[in-house]
Amino acid sequence: MGAGDGRFALGGRYASYEGLEIDKGRRPLAELPSNAAIHYKCAFVHDDNGYAACIGNPPYVRHHDLNKTWRDLIAKRLGDETGQQLNRKCNLYVYFLFLALLKSRSDGLVSALVPYEWVSRPSASSLRAFIDANKWHVDTYRFTEPVFDGVLTTASISVIDKRKRDGQWCYFQLAANGDLAECGQVTGASGKILPYDDRGRLWAMRGMSPGTQKVFTLTEGQRVHAGLKHEDVLPCVTSLREVPPDLSHLTHTAFRKRFIDAGKRCWLIKSHSDTISERLQAYLDHVPKKQRNTTTCTLRDLWYRFSLADVPGLLISTGFTSFGPKVLVNSVGAHAVGSVCGVHSDSNIGFSRVREYLTRIDFEKRVVPHAKQLKKVEIRQLNAVLNSFSQWEVRDA
């Protein structure tokens, strides 16, 4: 499925191989054996099924980039055939895995090169539920080295064996030299994966996406150069990369040192406002069309009018490399933008205590690695952690 030039047809022992490839421009390899053929059509309109094995390196396409009508049609069809409610936010490769499970015979095998995250992401939960309902056996081999250039996700070879009906999920790590190691847990470490939860009285909210950071967030130099005054901007944080892990409070002094003087994007323009100063309007009028040609901007009546989120009590970098994310008590009232998320509360909570609680948790052991070095904690996982804060306070007191 998504056969490309048919390279997966080389080397195997089989009676016949049928490749499905939508792109007529991907010509078959000259050395394709005579019992292998490639059909140029969409895998989802191919009628045949009952295959002994369905294999592939399906395309990875995020849900925003899929044609909505096509996506809904396919999701409904796969849902009807599997009895599962597909999450419309899943990546295209999840639809391909569903299709492979439907097209392989009842004792067949599905093997695909897909991002490892499908074993834990909520958007793929219907796929896991379908596999669990049938008690099929799953082996996932997570590559410990990046195998695709420029793809910021950990790849895996995932094998679903319909013959073995033991309902087991086995997780392996696969090194570049071919060495295999079995890991007990999906995280590849000793901890159980963090659960996902809804908002409680303390909650995490993803960083704002005002449009494009290039236009909406400025460095101090860019602010001055654009002739904008402090009343035209709000403090913001787009990355905590340069902040030392032991810095606990983003005070005015720290903000000046780490963000303003360090030339970081630290000013969010106040283009959300009903009243825009002449200076800011002049800046907006001079933004080249090409720069503001983002989906977010083009969908708005006024391309620059974003909705401003509340100032969070804590700033957290969702990506981290070891132990846990950086957490800062937000003493400057900075807005969280992009991959920096915020923690909010509906009561007068002491955020220093929440920071203390969060920075003691070994997140590294409890999340699925995102890429070789990079780990990422999801917003709903932070919510699950935050929902246990009050229990921790009682215990720790």
Ligand SMILES: C[S@@+](CC[C@H](N)C(=O)[O-])C[C@H]1O[C@@H](n2cnc3c(N)ncnc32)[C@H](O)[C@@H]1O
């Ligand atoms: C990641 S590439 C893998 C190609 C090949 N297996 C390889 O390893 O080189 C995914 C392939 O899926 C094809 N594709 C995308 N959508 C498809 C569809 N609906 N039906 C069939 N092929 C599709 C793309 O054209 C592309 O060639």
